[in-house]
Amino acid sequence: MSKLKLGLKLLRSNAVPNIIVAMQLTVVVILCCNLLSQLDLLLLCNTKIEKINGEEYSVFLPYSEYSFTDVSDKNSFDPGNIDILKNSLDFSDLSDIKYIIDVKYTEAYESDNFSGKAYDVLVYDEACIEYFPIATKGNAAFNLEDDNEYIDAFITSGDSSLSVGDTVSLYLVESGNITPGKPVELIQRKVRIKGEIKDPAYMLHLTTGGNINSVDLFENVSKSISGLTTLIIDEKQAIAGNLSCQSQQGRIVVYDKDISLATVQKNEKLMASKGYVVSKAQIKANSDEAKSWVMETYFPKVCFLLLVALTGMIAAAIINTSGTLKAFRIFYICGCRWKDCIKISLINTAVITIIAGLISFLLLKISYFFNLSTYGFIFTSANTYMGCILVLLLFWIVSTIAPMVILRKNKP
Amino acid sequence: MITIEKLSKVYNQGMPDEVRALDEICLTINDGELVAIVGASGAGKSTLMHIICGADKATDGIVAVNGCNISSLNDKALSEYRSKKVGTVFQDFALINELTVYENVELPLIFSNMKSKERKNKVQDALEKMKIGNLGKRKITQLSGGQKQRTAIARAIANDPLVVLADEPTGALDSKTGNIIFSCFKEINEMGKTVIIITHNNNISQRCDRLIQLKDGRIV
Numbered sequence: 358m359s360k361l362k363l364g365l366k367l368l369r370s371n372a373v374p375n376i377i378v379a380m381q382l383t384v385v386v387i388l389c390c391n392l393l394s395q396l397d398l399l400l401l402c403n404t405k406i407e408k409i410n411g412e413e414y415s416v417f418l419p420y421s422e423y424s425f426t427d428v429s430d431k432n433s434f435d436p437g438n439i440d441i442l443k444n445s446l447d448f449s450d451l452s453d454i455k456y457i458i459d460v461k462y463t464e465a466y467e468s469d470n471f472s473g474k475a476y477d478v479l480v481y482d483e484a485c486i487e488y489f490p491i492a493t494k495g496n497a498a499f500n501l502e503d504d505n506e507y508i509d510a511f512i513t514s515g516d517s518s519l520s521v522g523d524t525v526s527l528y529l530v531e532s533g534n535i536t537p538g539k540p541v542e543l544i545q546r547k548v549r550i551k552g553e554i555k556d557p558a559y560m561l562h563l564t565t566g567g568n569i570n571s572v573d574l575f576e577n578v579s580k581s582i583s584g585l586t587t588l589i590i591d592e593k594q595a596i597a598g599n600l601s602c603q604s605q606q607g608r609i610v611v612y613d614k615d616i617s618l619a620t621v622q623k624n625e626k627l628m629a630s631k632g633y634v635v636s637k638a639q640i641k642a643n644s645d646e647a648k649s650w651v652m653e654t655y656f657p658k659v660c661f662l663l664l665v666a667l668t669g670m671i672a673a674a675i676i677n678t679s680g681t682l683k684a685f686r687i688f689y690i691c692g693c694r695w696k697d698c699i700k701i702s703l704i705n706t707a708v709i710t711i712i713a714g715l716i717s718f719l720l721l722k723i724s725y726f727f728n729l730s731t732y733g734f735i736f737t738s739a740n741t742y743m744g745c746i747l748v749l750l751l752f753w754i755v756s757t758i759a760p761m762v763i764l765r766k767n768k769p
Numbered sequence: 770m771i772t773i774e775k776l777s778k779v780y781n782q783g784m785p786d787e788v789r790a791l792d793e794i795c796l797t798i799n800d801g802e803l804v805a806i807v808g809a810s811g812a813g814k815s816t817l818m819h820i821i822c823g824a825d826k827a828t829d830g831i832v833a834v835n836g837c838n839i840s841s842l843n844d845k846a847l848s849e850y851r852s853k854k855v856g857t858v859f860q861d862f863a864l865i866n867e868l869t870v871y872e873n874v875e876l877p878l879i880f881s882n883m884k885s886k887e888r889k890n891k892v893q894d895a896l897e898k899m900k901i902g903n904l905g906k907r908k909i910t911q912l913s914g915g916q917k918q919r920t921a922i923a924r925a926i927a928n929d930p931l932v933v934l935a936d937e938p939t940g941a942l943d944s945k946t947g948n949i950i951f952s953c954f955k956e957i958n959e960m961g962k963t964v965i966i967i968t969h970n971n972n973i974s975q976r977c978d979r980l981i982q983l984k985d986g987r988i989v
Contacts, residue, residue, distance in 0.1 A: 366872075369867060686863075687864070687876070689851075690824060691851065691877040692853070
């Protein structure tokens with residue numbers, strides 16, 4: 358039996374307070390993770406809009422969404438769509454426009470009768486790719502091969518159903534078949550997986566209305582969240598493949614460099630008659646406000662709980678150390694150095710911290726199964742994990758002070 | 770051989786509550802002797818034992834065990850001395866309740882960085898000598914007083930030390946069990962080890978080879 362095992366056996370003698378402290382610490386770490394998640398998500402999305410923030414732009418989101426048809430029902434048709442379509446904004450009425458970023462989507466199926474596995478398909482055009490560069494695993498480029506046989510696609514990295522290099526035959530909606538009154542036809546195409554997009558895969562998503570911030574411009578299409586495999590394809594290949602792509606209906610309207618303020622205001626007024634308009638400055642202000650809200654709401658609570666847990670940890674460390682003093686004295690008589698006893702005490706405290714950390718990380722992983730990430734409760738990125746590790750380290754360091762003081766004061 | 774020259778131990782030196790626990794003790798104990806140290810409470814018996822077993826350091830003087838001045842040893846060397854050269858037995862057994870009999874006896878072998886296989890042999894050997902070979906897996910709380918003390922003695926001899934020190938080893942035991950325990954020390958002594966027993970028990974002290982009496986920190 359090693360000295361480490363000896364120390365762990367002593368931990369068992371104070372099992373109850375140690376378990377309580379570990380549970381306390383687990384709760385605090387998860388709440389810290391929640392706080393860090395909120396901030397990290399804001400940071401991620403703010404980083405995603407960095408490139409487009411070099412331009413002048415407005416975000417347009419319609420009052421009501423429409424879809425041409427429900428593509429899983431060949432005979433479905435919603436007459437209300439026609440009216441919405443008639444009343445929608447004509448973007449050609451806007452002035453001094455450099456780009457209109459329009460994220461499109463379609464659907465794919467394993468079979469031509471809409472049965473079997475279904476896929477979400479996002480269609481990115483050049484403007485999307487330019488302003489919202491996609492973070493790919495292995496840095497695969499989104500410049501796709503000019504290949505008429507295959508449609509190249511990216512999947513999200515957490516999706517294990519397909520791998521890079523796989524080809525799959527899918528049925529997608531054929532162009533010209535999305536007309537009110539006409540049944541939808543599917544067309545078979547071969548799809549080749551070109552690369553992976555790093556999870557969490559936040560992709561441009563322009564359907565949410567209201568006073569949005571940077572986070573609201575994106576949606577997490579990771580498989581663990583959506584439940585579906587999401588393919589991201591290039592619009593050029595979609596058109597070449599005769600596929601139909603529907604707009605998400607929101608737009609990011611990017612203006613010419615030398616556009617005047619008056620023209621911007623004129624454009625925004627026109628857009629506001631048909632939907633919500635959020636300027637670049639407003640998105641920044643909303644994002645800053647969201648950050649402040651998160652800090653003001655969560656930070657005091659987390660600090661309070663941190664203090665409570667720290668106090669518990671210190672108390673447990675004192676109980677542990679006082680309870681093991683007799684054992685340490687026996688170790689000393691049997692040839693252990695007193696400073697090795699201090700090391701054993703530090704290791705015991707570290708063990709409690711590590712157990713709490715492991716339980717926390719396990720619960721964070723489990724949170725994906727309950728889709729807590731969808732609501733931004735937990736967003737497990739490298740920053741979040743790093744923050745939690747720092748919290749655990751802080752706990753360990755502070756909780757070692759009392760045992761060291763006790764052991765130094767008590768001669769063997 | 771244990772040679773003690775002008776050994777003094779002073780607590781709170783220079784303070785108003787200064788206590789001179791040992792006062793220039795000179796003593797020689799030969800190899801293989803069975804020595805009893807007697808004296809009233811506060812005479813300095815336990816202090817002397819703590820210094821010989823390396824648990825405490827003298828204020829002044831020399832304590833040499835087989836020619837090695839333990840007073841001048843550094844922390845690492847002293848811990849090695851405690852694990853390999855001397856074994857100690859206490860009145861309250863000084864066993865760890867969370868460990869089994871085997872694990873308690875194994876302690877000095879662990880701290881002397883002995884390999885696992887060698888430890889196993891030595892522990893078994895010590896348990897057999899104390900006639901508790903069948904109790905290895907038992908928890909300490911399941912043992913009688915006599916069995917606990919035999920476990921403590923087994924731990925003291927596990928690493929084949931030169932000297933075995935015992936501080937009132939029968940103090941917490943009935944007379945019959947006390948006699949059994951003393952006979953264990955006798956057997957250890959007959960193996961050639963030096964055994965020093967601190968005791969108030971005349972029955973035990975008179976059965977030792979030599980009697981050393983302490984009074985107010987000095988040998989009488």
